[in-house]
Every structure is written in C-alpha cells, then in structure tokens.
Amino acid sequence: MMRGFANNFLEDEILGKAYDAKLIKRLLRYIAPYRLEVVISVLLLIIISLLHLAGPYLTKIAIDDYISQKKIEGLNIIAGIYIAILITGFVLQYLQVYMMHLTGQRVMYDLRVNIFSHLQKMSLAFFDRNPVGRLMTRVVNDVEVLNEMLTSGLVFIFSDIFTLIGIACVLVYMDWRLALILFTIIPLLFIIMALYRKKARDAYRKTRISLARLNSYLQENISGMSTVQVFGRKEKNFNRFKQINIENRDELIRSIIYNALFFPTIEVLSAMAIGLIIWYGGGEILEGIILPGVLVAFIQYVLRFFMPLRDLAEKFNIMQASMASSERIFKVIDTPEDIPNPEKPVKIEKVCGEIEFQGVWFSYDSGDSNNYVLQDISFHLKPGESIAIVGATGSGKTSIINLLGRFYDIKKGRILLDGIDIRDIDKYQLRHHIGVIQQDVFLFSGNIEENIRLNNKDITLDDIKKVSTYVNAHNFIERFRHGYQEIVQERGSTLSLGQRQLLAFARALAYNPAILILDEATSSVDTETEILIRDALQKLIKGRTSIIIAHRLSTIRYVDRIIVMKDGRIKEMGTPKELIKRKGIYYNLYRLQLFP
Amino acid sequence: MSQIGTLRRLAGYTVKYYNDLIRGIIALLIADALALIIPWIIKEAIDLLPQRPATTILIRYSGLILIVAIFQGVFRFYWRKHLFTPSRKVECDLRNDYFAHLQRLSWSFFQHTKTGDIMSRATNDLTAVRELLGFGVLIIVDTIVTVSTCLILMIIINVRLTLLILLPLPILSFIVYRIIGGIRNQFKDVQVGLSNLSTIVQESISGIRVVQAYVCEESTLERFKRINQEYIRKNLSLTKIRTLLPSMMIFIAGLTAVIVLWIGGRDVITGRMSLGAFVAFNSYLAMLTWPMMATGYVINLIQRGIAAMERIEEFLDIKPEMVDRDDKLPITEIKGEIEFKDLNFSYYPDRGDVLHGINLKIKKGSITALVGPVGSGKSTLVKLIPRIYDIDGVGLTVDGVEIKRIPIDLLRKSIGYVEQEPLLFSDTIRENILFGAHDGASDEDIWKAASISGLSMEIERFPNGMDTLLGERGVTLSGGQRQRLALARVILRRPKILILDDAFASLDAQMEEKVLREMKKVMKGITTIMISHRISTIKDADMIVVLDQGRIAEVGDHKKLISIKGIYQNIYRQQMLGLEMELV
C-alpha cells in the first residue's frame, strides 16, 4: 500500500540553500512591522558581545599592568568593573532574548494567519491534490522552523559574525603580526565549511523526504485505523511503517557522521591556532616585542573565536531547514487563487433563483485535456422551480452542482444566475445564496447546535430546533443526555450516518438559502423519515429553486422536472409524467425499482 | 512523581544501545582528558618563557599541542557518533512502539481523540524526547567529566582559589530547583498548544468543503486566530522563565572569572602562585564556561523532553482492549454461524443501552438483512461481529464459540466488512482493491473483483486505469464509485462472513441490481449480513430483521413480513405503492 505516494513528495524535496537572498528578503517583509524590536535587539546583542569581549581584555590589563607590577588596588578596581559588566550583561541578555522571542512569536502568528487564510481561498481542486497532512505541516511545523531560525539562528549568526570581527580587530590592535599569522588559518576554515555544506545538504534532503513519507503514512493510518484493523492489515502496515521508519533512522544516522566530523575538525584548527601563537608569539616575547599578557589574551581570544564556530554546523542546519521551510511556505502563499473573485463583481441584493447552464463543458484536469466529465450541459430553471437529477453513478451529477457554487470553474460555456454569469458575481455572495447538502457529510468537533449553526450568529436556537423538527432530527437529539449541546466528535464519528445526514440537512435549512441543493441528502435515511422530510420540504421549497439528486426515485416524486444523466451528458429532460411516457432510461429505472 | 517513572522508561529504551553508549562515553573520557593536556602544555610553555628558551623548543610545544588536538579530534568524532546514534535509534523504536500501540487501541479511542493530537505527539513531542536523549545525555556526560577533571586539576594548582569559585554554586542550585518544575509545566502547556493548533488546522482543512459552501471562512479564521494567540501566549510565558537559566549561567561563569582574577591576581602578586599557573587556571576556567552555559540549556532540554515523554506516555499507557484473552481457543478456521443471545450493548457504561435483548441466530451461508430507522442500532449490531466494539457479557458466539475466545486476527481475517462510510486511501485504485486481500491475488483477480462490483468499465475509461491515484479518502471519485471500490475490496478478500452496511446506498437502481446479481454468485456459502433502507435490495434475503430503537421488532422473510401489519409492511407500502400509482 501507499506505493503511489512517491510522486506526492516532490514538494517536500524542495531544498533551500542555507542562504537565499530572495527568501530572506521576503521573510524580512514579515519582520518589518517589528523592526524597532529587531533593531533594539541587535543593538543589545552588539553591546552584549562587546561586554563578553571585555573579559579577556580586563584579564590582560590585570596581568600586565597590575599583577606583574604588583599593584593590588588596581586589581580591585578591575574586579569591580568586571562585576558591573557582568550584571549589565545578564540584564541585557535576558531582555534581548525575550525581545527576540516576542518578535519571533508575533512574526509566526502573522505568517500562520497569512497561510491559513490563503488556504481558505483555494479551490477544491487544490485540496484534491494536497493531502491535509501536508498543508498542516505548512501551517504548523514549517512556521515553527522559521521561528527557530529567527530566535536562535539569524540573530545569533549576526552576533557571531560581530564577535568574530570584533575579536579580529582586537587581535590586530594588540599585535598585528601575530594576528596576520593567525589569519592564515581562515582559508582552511572556509574549505572545511564548504565541504560540510555540500554533504549536509544532501543528507538533509534525504532525511526530509523520508520524514515526510513517514508522517503521511502515520497520518493516513491514524485516520483510517478502523479500516486497517478490520482488514487485518495490522501486521502489514506495521512492517511497512517500520521499514520507512528505519530508512529514516539510517538516513539520520548517516547525517550524524557529517556533524561528528565537522565539529572536531574545527577544534583541531583551534589547537593549530594556539600552537601558532605559542610558537610565533613566544618568539615575539623573547624578542621583547610583546608582553606575556598579550600572549595570554591572544590565547583566550582565540578560544573565544572558535566558540561560535563550534556550533556553526548546528546553525547551518537551522538555516538550511528554515530556507527550505520558507520556500515551501511561500510556494503555498504564491499558489494563485485558481478561482479568483471578479474584480468588479456585479452586485446582487436579492436572488430570484433563475439558473441557466449554457453549453457547459467541464473537466477536473487542469490544462486542456479532453477528459470531460460533463459535456455540453444545457438546462434552464425558472425561479422557484424544483428539478431532480438522476442517473448512473459517476455520470456527473455531483459535478454539476459543484459548478454552480463555483467550487470548480468550467472549461466552456456559461452558467447564469438570474441572468448574470456566475463568474461576475462575488463568489462568497454567490455561495451565500446556495444551501447545499453534500453527498459526503462532514461534521466538525464541537456540539450539535454549533454544527447546525456553523458560526452564523443570526440563527437562533429556536430556528435550529425548528429545522431539526422538519428533518425529524429533533427526536433523537432530544434523547441525547445534553440535547443540542451533545458533544460531536471529529467528523461526527459517534453518530450514526443517518443521524449525521439529518444534521447536515438541518444545517442547510437553517441557512435559509434562496437555492437549495440536495445531493443524495437522504441516501442513508429510512423511508419513513424520508417521507416526513419530503412532506416538510414541499412546504419549504416553495418559492425556492431547488436541485435534488437522488437514486431512490421515491425521494423525487414531487419535483417539477427531471434531468437524466448518462456519461456526462443529459440524456432526457422533462416532467416525471413525460419521461415515463417516453419509455426511455428513466422509465427503465422506474420499473427496476418497482419490480426488480 | 511520575517523572521518575518516565525517566526510567526512557532509560529502558536507551540501555538497549549500551554498546554505543559505552563506546561513546569512553571516547568522550579520552577526548576530555586530552583536552585537559593542552592548557597544561600552554602553562609549561609560558612558564618557560622567562628562561628565554630557543625557538625550536617553542615549536616543539606547538607541535605537541597540535598532535594532542588531532588525537582529541579523533576521539571527539567517535563520541559524537556513538552518543548521538542511540538517540536516533531510540526515537525510531519509540515511534514503532507508538504506532504498534495505536494499532491495538479500540475504535472508541480514535473517535474520542483528534487526529491532529495523535500526530502532534508522534512528531513534535517525539522530537523533544529525542533531543533530550541526544544533546541531553551528551551534555550531561560531557559536563560531569569536564567539570570534575577541571576541578581536580584546578585543585592541584590552587585549592583555595578552587573552593572560592565554587561559592556561587549553592545559590545557583537553589534557584534552579525553584524554577524547574514551573518550566516543565509550561513546556507541557506549550506542547498542548501546539497540538491544538495542529488540530484546528487539520479539521478546518478536512472540512474545507463545508467551510467554503457555507461561507464560514471568516469565523473559522477567527477561531484559528484565537488558538494561535493562545499558543503564542503560552510560548511567551515559557520564554520568560526559560531564558533565565542560560543568562544566569553565563553570569555565574563570569563571576567565577572575576573571583579568579581578583583573588588569584593577589596570589600571584604575593607570590603564592606563578603567573603560568594563573594562566592555566584561567584556561581551565574558560573550559568550564561552556559546560556551565550548556547546563542551563540542558536543564531546559530535559524538562521539555520529560514533558513531551509524559504526553506520549499518556497514550502508551492506555490499555489496549482488543487483545486475545488468555483462555482463547486454538481455532484455525471459521465457518460462519453467528448467534446473538440476550445481547445488550451500550457505548458508555453510564448511559442507556443502544441494543436491548437481541436474540438472533444466523445460519452459515445464509443471507440476513437488517432494516430499521435512523439510529436504531443496525451498524452497532454488525460492528460487534468483527469486535470493533466489545460486549460485556457472553451474548455473542461465532460457530458456537464465545466471540472473545476466538483469536482476534483469525476472526477479522474471516470477515469482509464494508463500512457504511468506507475509507479509501490516497493510493492507486489497484492498491486500494488489494488492501485487504490475502497474499497471492493476481491482476486477473483484481479485475474480476472490479468487474463484479461494476467498476471495471469506469476504470478502463480513466486515463491511468488501475493506476489512477486517488485523493485523500478517495475524494476524487464519485460517491458511488467509492462505494463500489469498497465492495471490490472485500470481494477480493474472500471472507467467510460478509457484512454490507448500507453498501448500495449511493448506487442507482440499475447499477445496484447488476452488482447485487453478480455478487450473489460469489456470495454462495458466505454468511452475509446486509443493511439497507431499500426493499429492493433486501427482499430476497433468507431472513429479514427489523430493528427499532435497539430492539428486534420483526423477523421473517419478505413474504411473511409483508403479510403482517408492522414496520416492514409500512416501509414496503411507502416505497412501492406510491410509485405504482404514478405509473398507472
């Protein structure tokens, strides 16, 4: 199972460089609103680095000016200054970290809201392609990675670079000859870093892919655990999981080795530097060019010089990960709204409910494939008319109604609402006028009342009770211990399917739309309830345009007209009586349900 | 103090890799010992300087430092490799165990726990645990080794000075002790916040079809913002105390440096200590700075790791219900006779029964149909057979054996169950049909199953045929196609007991008739239970059972039931007569 997954992971393969100017620039735009905090934070960092650098220098002064000269009072003063510096450093450090975290959190918040609201605008075609797990990773984990970069990567790289430059300056100032000798090590450093970078990138890509695969597999197994268990796939799936897991582990262990190599190499370089100091600096002392204190300070500075380099690998990885994450995030944000809202939408105040399809062609594939699911669909609905769509499964009934709400856009033809092309209407307003009961019922976790109301504050509890009575749901809801406040689990999994369908029905009625669409809305409902609903509906759909899809013909007895679909085309259309007289597809379906 | 238990459990996972650990620790010890030599060499070199040594001697010292450093590098490589590897292995083991454990948990667990939450624990929390094991163990060992050896050497150089720099320690430990519990709790809060965030995203995206159709984008965004804000608030309040530790450590490290400079400086002036010793002492102190800073970091790491592990344990400690009992019977085959005897069932112990006093005997190879109103308990009744839910008593037997004494794997292997809302996976159509098949199903078998369920024509029409990739949960198929795919999936399974829970609800009459006809051929000899609301589907069944509010209201075959005044007759009338009248 899940072999087909491989090509789903291309996106997770995106591999940022450790530094990508374009991405950084875009990220900076998110940081811009908090630039004051960032500037202060960087300033603080500079001060803190300076304060840290003061330590060895104070030691040098103490040794050369006081200890060697045997001046105790001077030593006291130095100690006092040192303590003052430490306290200041402590306070500033705390402030700086807090400030940076504050900024990081705010940027994360903005970014998350940005991605999330963008996702909400995407069309269903986008969600057909992108599994939930992946999108969740974008909003939650990728942003988290960026936060890490912001709070412990970027700023520290700043401060590290600053420290390095600062130390270099001090060294040059103290003894430029010795400093120059030391700097001969720097090219070596660069070579090592370049080598490491290349290896780390490869390793990162591989671990990234295997992790994505692992998590998707996990996610799908969790949401489908019931099926996995009943089909006795426990062992098979566990073995598959284990295999992916171990692949991931081995990939990670391999990347440990690169890190393990990098870190000691840097340390050897640091020892080399100290060796140079003793050899050359020692010589200089002998020649009387420098004092011993300078040598000691040099050694201390060199140790500090290499300190930030020690965890350079760590920081490099953070940067690498965050560039990749931001690239993935921006890719989502940059995906254009494939069903854009018209720039100057036609205002519609009240909808009469006249619907017209004119030669509509439609395919789920993007691009120009000829894989048409709907071909040349034309029909006209007068305001208040009710129409039923029947036909074989997979013949395109659901697709037709998906088009009406502009969840997908058509390839050819026009769809008109009250004579206006729906592409010229604000899509949110359009959807406001259409109440649809989808074939797949979806309930949110929360309670029953919330699921019917769906955050629409205009709907009162009385309204909810009324519509629940219409669809015969009131009875069973009242039987629950908490009535309308009864808890609903994710996807409504503790309700029977029929109950879920009734709630979805109630939801659509509470919405009170001008156009009502029922897609197999009572397929899992028993006949008695169905008839109750049908009778209630007869009153409700009066004055509303309604489209009803149903396989059970008893459901659609009272509609004005019927459309019969086959293989994406309209085959028959007319009043029920006409169609029976015609003795075509509908007539056969009819007979089949009567005398199978 | 479950904290100890948590740590013990983690230790259990880690100890398995003692081989790596021991090697790593030995390498670490050697590397650290070598590291201590370098300041010593520096000390010697500096002390030598006033005696005006020849340059060659200085070169010798430099060379010595380099050689020691190279050896040290080799061992460092080793300890990094061997100390980090176990953390990855433990992560992998823990994840395997988590997965395997989830597999044994019952449906009610998954119904009452959000997918986002389960995922979050397997990803975000597991990462925190791994970091505890990797960096945590490493830094702890490193710190202990470095600190103790440095201290010893410092004591050798100057006892008094060493004791003096230890002065801040008790204060430090006191402060750490005071804030540590708070840190752990706040970490937990943050992880919970992260879970909530994952959950809302997961649910809003899964339900995007409803969100968009009902134009709820704005209110969903508001909810998202609220949870997002909550998460940030928790994060910041954690930051407030968590930042304290590293800053404080740096401060303390600085403080010791001052003490050394001040007191040690005096000692040099008064001649109690040589300048070389003073410099060496300072170098050792510098070596301590890093472990000290790391300690602050590692305390945070440990607290977070424990908090995360506790969250993972919450799930690991749930007792799996669906396991074989000790008194299971060595049954190797199931024939397919099912009997319910005075069976009552409720989903929650403290609530009323969903099924009352069910008495039903289903003969091997027979076809039984269940009808009844919405929520009458039809699905519940059939879910008891594959033990999706367990009954309390002994009211259910298969082949005369109490169901809980049959090996559960065998039981489930013998059952083909089409759920009322079947779940497909985002894989190819072929793999989906193969999902429940026993080994050795050929391509021909797959096509045959597809053709029985009336899918083969449509599959042929798809550009990629059998290799068409489905969207998540099969969203890129029509409702009826999904249902037929689920049918094909059980047909290929060749079960002894077949359960069809409203498995034709999304099919048109023509397709239903065709599929049913084809299926009847393969259903011969298979005990079949089918639920349906349509008379046309069930009227040929050997036995029709009418459920009403969890009780059996009527039993009999079609002929018998339409002749007695009752629920079934009523349904029949409503479905048929109305239509007939129109036809006339």
Ligand SMILES: Nc1ncnc2c1ncn2[C@@H]1O[C@H](COP(=O)(O)OP(=O)(O)OP(=O)(O)O)[C@@H](O)[C@H]1O
């Ligand atoms: N999101 C999608 N992406 C790609 N193809 C799709 C998608 N949804 C449906 N299809 C395909 O379009 C065709 C028509 O599907 P549609 O859902 O409109 O059928 P339907 O008439 O509603 O069938 P049913 O009665 O089974 O619900 C089917 O072949 C189906 O596989």
Ligand SMILES: Nc1ncnc2c1ncn2[C@@H]1O[C@H](COP(=O)(O)OP(=O)(O)OP(=O)(O)O)[C@@H](O)[C@H]1O
């Ligand atoms: N997992 C569950 N936890 C708690 N209660 C449940 C659970 N599943 C079902 N119920 C409740 O048990 C009752 C019977 O549900 P069941 O799914 O068996 O009905 P059904 O006869 O299959 O209905 P339908 O025709 O709608 O499928 C309902 O009131 C339902 O709310």
Ligand SMILES: [Mg+2]
């Ligand atoms: Mg459909």
Ligand SMILES: [Mg+2]
């Ligand atoms: Mg059911």
